[in-house]
Amino acid sequence: MRLTVGVLPSTVEETKRFSEWLLDIGEGKVGGDNDGVATVEIPSDLLITDSLDPIESLIQFVYPSVLERYKDRDYFSERAILTPKNEVVHEINDRLLELFPGEQTEYLSSDSICATKKGIDSFQQELYSPDVLNGLKISGLPNHRLVTFLGKRVIEAEIISGANVGTRTFIPRIRMIPFDKKIPFAFQRRQFPVAVCFAMTINKSQGQSLSKVGLFLKEPVFTHGQLYVALSRVKSREGVKMLILDKDGKPTNTTTNVVYKEVFTHL
Incomplete structure (x- = not known):
């Protein structure tokens, strides 16, 4: 539904293929039919592959020219970095806060x-x-x-x-x-009941529609449907990039998808 809003005629087919891939992720069909935890390969155009400073590359994708536009409320309203766990959220938020000028x-x-x-x-x-x-x-x-x-x-x-x-x-x-x-x-x-929100957990992002999403998988997703929820926040294929790290902290193109088929029988 997010992908079909305002889609250009020239990108209808590409949008259709991406939406079908998202549905297959959600139903556990990517990489073969599975019921539980499976390893899936992510298309190369959706990946951050910079090995020198991959986190900086992810930040630049989601928040380009942030120091020139940080006073623009519309700039922040439809973009976020998503990750499974709160400790990684704090890590990304702290790194972005360090960029801003002015007295703290x-x-x-x-x-x-x-x-x-x-x-x-x-x-x-x-x-x-x-x-x-x-x-x-x-x-x-x-x-x-x-x-x-x-x-x-x-x-x-x-x-x-x-x-x-x-x-x-x-x-x-x-x-x-x-x-x-x-x-x-x-x-x-x-x-104060507030938290910095350059980054947020995947669970917190449910229900949001975003134009730019950076998915940071320092560790794999761990609950049913998390990968689908993260990827389906975005409004276009061009608006999403994933940074997946292997056990050595290097960018990779495979990650875990958790889908339990019995969940669908109770919908």
């Missing part, structure tokens, strides 16, 4: 253990010190340290997508308590 403003969160009925003894307070809590990076929770170019006490932001494009809004700090089963204790973080 650093926002540090206030983290503390949540009070319980039994109370917190001195050993637990020492075990879960502020330094430990500050270092936690949890999905759905802003990081302890945020670096931006915005206000010191409140963030004034402009909405660049959706129904309220152009609307200015003020964002205060709020208290948040994550519910992550991997954390054996409850704590709260007081921080």
Whole structure:
């Protein structure tokens, strides 16, 4: 559906072939019919192959001339780098932030253990010190340290997508308590509820239509349909490039596609 909007007559056949390839990725038919985890080969024109600095090449594809256009809200509204895991998202976001000129403003969160009925003894307070809590990076929770170019006490932001494009809004700090089963204790973080979004996880990108997508697979996708979701965000074949790294960190042309056929029987 994304690919057919505004398609030029001269590219109808190419668009049709690309859309059929995307559907085959989603149904697990590329590289042979499979039910589970399969290795697929990606067409060469969709790949980043630069071996010297492949991440820089991916950034240049998605965000060309970013230092000349970073004040243009429309420039950022339809492009993103996608990757399976949050730690790689932070890596890409930090690298892009380093490019921007101007004085930085650093926002540090206030983290503390949540009070319980039994109370917190001195050993637990020492075990879960502020330094430990500050270092936690949890999905759905802003990081302890945020670096931006915005206000010191409140963030004034402009909405660049959706129904309220152009609307200015003020964002205060709020208290948040994550519910992550991997954390054996409850704590709260007081921080601005924002995150840098040059890059985002594939799961977070669901539902978006983008003109430029860079898919960074430092590690393969790991859940059903992730590869299809990432590739199908884009509006044209020319708008997507993939950077796939092998176990030695070198660009490669094969990756994992995870498709479990039993999922389709319950749709």
